[in-house]
Amino acid sequence: MPVDERFYTFKGPQSLRTLLAVCGLDADVEADPEITSVASAAKARAGDICFFEGDPKRGMNVSAEATACFVQEQAADALPDGVVPVVVSHPRFAHKRAGEVLFELKPWSEAGDEPAIHPSARIAPTAVIGAGAAIGEDAQVAPGAVIGPGVQIGARTKIGPNAAIRCALIGNDVTILAGVSIGEAGFGVTAGPTGAEDVPQWGRVIVQDLVTIGANTCVDRGAFDDTIIGERTKIDNLVQIAHNVVIGRNVMMASFTGISGTSTIDDGVVMGGRVGIADHVHIGAGAQLAAASGIFRDIPAGEAWGGSPARPLRQYLREIAWIQKQVAPKKKPK
Amino acid sequence: MPVDERFYTFKGPQSLRTLLAVCGLDADVEADPEITSVASAAKARAGDICFFEGDPKRGMNVSAEATACFVQEQAADALPDGVVPVVVSHPRFAHKRAGEVLFELKPWSEAGDEPAIHPSARIAPTAVIGAGAAIGEDAQVAPGAVIGPGVQIGARTKIGPNAAIRCALIGNDVTILAGVSIGEAGFGVTAGPTGAEDVPQWGRVIVQDLVTIGANTCVDRGAFDDTIIGERTKIDNLVQIAHNVVIGRNVMMASFTGISGTSTIDDGVVMGGRVGIADHVHIGAGAQLAAASGIFRDIPAGEAWGGSPARPLRQYLREIAWIQKQVAPKKKPK
Amino acid sequence: MPVDERFYTFKGPQSLRTLLAVCGLDADVEADPEITSVASAAKARAGDICFFEGDPKRGMNVSAEATACFVQEQAADALPDGVVPVVVSHPRFAHKRAGEVLFELKPWSEAGDEPAIHPSARIAPTAVIGAGAAIGEDAQVAPGAVIGPGVQIGARTKIGPNAAIRCALIGNDVTILAGVSIGEAGFGVTAGPTGAEDVPQWGRVIVQDLVTIGANTCVDRGAFDDTIIGERTKIDNLVQIAHNVVIGRNVMMASFTGISGTSTIDDGVVMGGRVGIADHVHIGAGAQLAAASGIFRDIPAGEAWGGSPARPLRQYLREIAWIQKQVAPKKKPK
Structure with missing residues (x-):
């Protein structure tokens, strides 16, 4: 998915060798194609540079359309034909x-085009609407809310006080309560040559119509793709939704629930409070996850699970x- | 409890038939009384319309004082004499x-009467004080704090930066730290004909004297009644208190504790971090709940419980x- | 550690007897030395008054350098020679x-010296920079962020929208996302003669270079010493770090992790989501704590632990x- 220039400034393409030089990366490359964007390995297209870490014998899902790919030495030969390998010690860090050479996240108070605010929208005096943002008909933005550059807010949507929203497209009739954070970078860390490094996040957040998001909940933007919250999904206070999570329609999520990166929640799933879901997990439609359950695997549609690590709810209750x-406490002898 | 017009605009009474027509609800009713308010089934009085869902054979606590009640067909005959049944497919959604026809939550930046701010109170320049709000003697409101319309803040109370407070009466000598949300709608969802629907919340939050509320904690307003936090209760950061919770005096709640709707916590209860309490539960005075315990039942006064689901702490420790x-790890043979 | 006058106003020394009179404390003291500050028992120096509660037979770590110490009667004789005992019913409350007689926390909107803002720093219009604060080269402060009096923000550091920071020294290249609370008082409660009382917190927060702190995370300031977050440590959204916690370098903390007061986390520790760590615990370098683990004891360096209460991860998995x-579910007979 291309990096959305409403939220990120494209600083122009670079030839691969120039790009490496600007990055201070010392790598010999066999060709010097033009690089126009960054992408994940699986979804890279012509012009994109991606990265691969790990053991190629366990599988390597680098798109054959990618123009170039950062790899460690042992993986260079495993790349698809036509993808230029760039051998470095820390591929994800190089990426x-x-x-960061190609793109820059627009700062919260970027100067630029006047936002497009519908005349019927009510914007409180201490709210801040970023350059190029759009606010729909009859929308309300409460005091202290901060709408980042390029953000789109639909009709009749209400943004609560001191909420902060960036890199996001928000639908119609959405309710966002006080202190919500949408579109922040979330948690991607990699090892660089001198220690832990934040991984930049180039995606977005899509919030569909009629969603409600509770106070002080956080929804992080995607790493390359989008974090998506489906129509009529209802989210309680103090919930955490990590990057690239895709949530269907009519999902219920109670307080302190946390969904780790790239997990998928299908329509109608119901979660009690404090449910934790690991990364890259799939929860089938209509599944019911008991309060405080810890989900480290896929859950079939329609089933009720509980416990941590979660097992079928009936099994969990039998174990308890x-x-x-x-x-059992010893009974006194008669 | 009547809907408090400091926080909600009353749009005027409606005859029952007109009300149903405005709502687009197709229901025959046997009478056409004037409806002046909404209430819960148990507390409805003359003029109120309430709702009942479920199986009436398992008990139906609809007040005989209610003027009308939304019910599904099988429950209509079980209503107390004099309560006009309104048969609909989705009673809670109809309610x-x-x-929403009778009342409207006042928006965060409602125009209206000047707030009454004591001359000795210190209001930071970027704080926002809503119409009709009152700020007491020597109170402090930090930058970015948002005080909604009609909110009352007592003497010497300190409101932290970027806190947001609506539909609430806050006592004297209260300390509210940064980013706290008080009085947001919280989490009430019902099934409507086309999917999940937020249930409007018509209650308030009462915070008594000398309470302290930690950073980014959320306290939701009641559905019909009030959420109440008793005198000198001390609440840590990142705690969630749902609608209609009633907390006594001198209660201690550590971080990540969550209290679900309509639960009652008596005086002097002490909770370690990350305690979760289910809805409609009663915790007796002086009970001690160990860190990370999950409480799904009433706890007797003075007892120590732990684990999830919680059991008496001694039993829990024996089980572990x-x-x-x-x-046990196998020992090596000698 | 002396109380930092960038964050607290020193109201001047008091003779011990005057101090007790101003506090309304009725205690006979054998001498009347000048008291210039408050400190913890272990770190008190000349001029400091500290407190001791508990049974002196179990050990009493009151510094012999302290000038005076609030104690209950049974502990008075156990104080080191030269420390003036002040016998009271509630030592911590008296302290x-x-x-509060000697010092006062500077309010968020204290008047005072102009802040020192580097000309290259970008401060959004609705951000608030407190008196005497300093903002470094190329730093960015987003809309609605509140920087308290005396706070130091390093070069290239980015403060997110509606973050609130007080009593803190923030290094270079730090990233603080939306809604973060740094330096609030946190959770210290003691029993006073009429119920629960907040214990004032006189310390600071130190955030070293290259740290990242996720949205709506809370970091409380120290009680007497400092809460410290080491270089390149990366913290996810909705994390709680209590007073006096000391975190090393390159530590990873996922969402909903909570560290209780005075615990120490060494370099390179990795925590999954929702890890809870009790107070006064030490986590050795490079330890790995599984998601949702509850740590109530010291963890040796380099080990992997899980479960609650945590045990070695291998043991925990064997138990499950x-x-x-x-x-196991009964199998059907063949």
């Missing part, structure tokens, strides 16, 4: 550097009852 | 619609020790 | 009162497998 029976 | 003994 | 085996 971070390349991305069994343990309590084994360790 | 939502009726409430027993499991560890059963699965 | 609170004494601290063993229980599941014991309570």
Whole structure:
């Protein structure tokens, strides 16, 4: 998915060798194609540079359309034909550097085009609407809310006080309560040559119509793709939704629920409070996750699971009852 | 409890038939009384319309004082004499619609009467004080704090930066730290004919004297009644208190504690971090809940409980020790 | 560690007897030395008054350099020679009162010296920079961010929208996302004669270079010493770090992690989501704490632990497998 220039400034293409030089990366490359963007390995297209870390024998999903790919030495030969290998010690870190040469996240108070605010929208005096943002008909933006550059807010949508929204497209009839954070970078860390490094996040957040998001909840933008919250999904206070999470329609998420990166939640899933879901997990439609369950695997549609690590709810309840029976308080002799 | 017109605009009474027509609800009713307010089934009085869902054979606590009640067909005959049944497919959704015809939550930046700010109170320049709000003697409101219309803030109370408070009465000598959300709608969802629907919340938050509320904590307003936090109760950062929760005096709640709707916490209860309490539960005075415990039942006064689901702390500790003994690492043979 | 006058106003020394009189404390003292500050028992120096609660037979770590110490009667004789005992019913509460006579936390919108803002720093119009604060070269402060009096922000550091920072020294190249709270008082409560009392917190927060702090995360200032976050440590959204916590370099902390007061996390520790760490615990360098683990004891360097209460990860996984085996669903007969 291309980097959205409403949210990121494109600083212009670079030849691969120039890009490496600007990044201070010392790598010999066999060709010098023009690099126009960064992408994930699986979705890279012509003009994109991507990265691959890990053991290529366990599988390597680098798109054959990618123009170039940062790899460690042992993986260079495994790249698809036509993808220029760029051998470096820290591929993900190199990719971070390349991305930062090509693009820049627009700062919260970027100067630029006047925002397009519908005359019927009510914007409180201490709210801030970024350059190039758009606010729809009858929308309300409460005091202290900060709408970043390029953000789109739909009709009748209400943004609560001191909410902060960037890199996001928000639908119609959405309700966002106080202190919500949408579109921040979230948590991507890689090892660089001198220690931990933040991985830049080049994606967006899409919030569909009729969604409600509770106070002080956080929704991070995608790393390359989008974080998506489907129609009529209802989210309680103090929930965490990480980058690239895709949530369907009519999903219910109670307080302190956390969804780790790139997990997918299908329509109608119901989560009790404090549910934790690991990364890259799929929750089938209509599944019910008991309060405080810890989900480290895919859950089939329609099933009820509980416990941590989660198992089918009936099994979990049997285990609890069994343990309590084994360790029952001793009864006094008659 | 009547809807408080400091926080909600009353749009005027409606005859029952007109109300149903405005809501687009197709229901035959046997009478056409004047409806002046919405209420919960148990507390409805003359003029109120309430709703009942569920199986009336399991008990129906609809007040005989209610003027009308939305019900599904099978429950209509079970209503107390004199309560006009309004048969609909989705009673709670119909009640939502009726409430929204009668009342409207005042928006954060409602125009109206000048707030009453004591001359000794210190209001930071970027703080926003809503119409009709009152700020007491020597109170402090930090930068970016947003005080909604009609909110009352007591003497010597300190409101932290970027806190947002609506539909609330805050006592004297209260300390509210940065980023706190008080009085947002919280999490009430019902099924409507086309999917999930937010249930409007018509109540308030009462914070008594000498309470402290930690940074980024959320306290939701009541659905019909009030969410109440008793005198000298001390709440840590990142705590969630849902609608209609009633907390006594001198209660201690550590970080990440969450109290679900309509639960009651008596005086002097102490909660370690990350305690989760289900809805409609009662915690007796002086009970001690261990860190990370999950409370799904009433807890007697003065007892110590732990684990999830919680059991008496001594029993919980015995279970842990027993499991560890059963699965002890094998010792090497001598 | 002396109370930092950039953040707290020193109201001048008091003779011990005057101090007690101003506090309304009725205690006979054998001498009347000048009291210039408050400190913890272990670190008190000349001029400081500290407090001790508990049973002196279990050990009493009151510094022999302290000038005076609030104690209950049974502990008075156990104080080091030269420390003036001040016998009171509630030593910690008395110490609170004494601290509040000597010092006052500067309010968020304290008047005072113009802040020192580097000409290259970008401060959004609705951001607030407190008196005497300093903002470094190329730093960015987003809309609605509140920087308290005396706070130091390093070069190239980015402060997100509606973040609130007080009593803190923030290094270079730090990234603080939306809604973060740094330097609030955190959670210290003691029993006073009429109920629960907040314990004032006289310390600071130190955030070293290249740290990242996720949205709506809270970092409380120290009680007497400092809360410290080491270089390149990366913290996710909605994390809680309590007073006096000391975190090393390159530590990773995922969402909903909570570190209780005075715990120490060494370099390179990695925590999954929702890890809870009790107070006064030490986590050795490079330890790995599984998601949702509850740590109530010291963890040796380099080890992987999980579960709650945590045990070595291998042991924890064996226990889970063993229980599941014991309570396996009955197989149908062939």
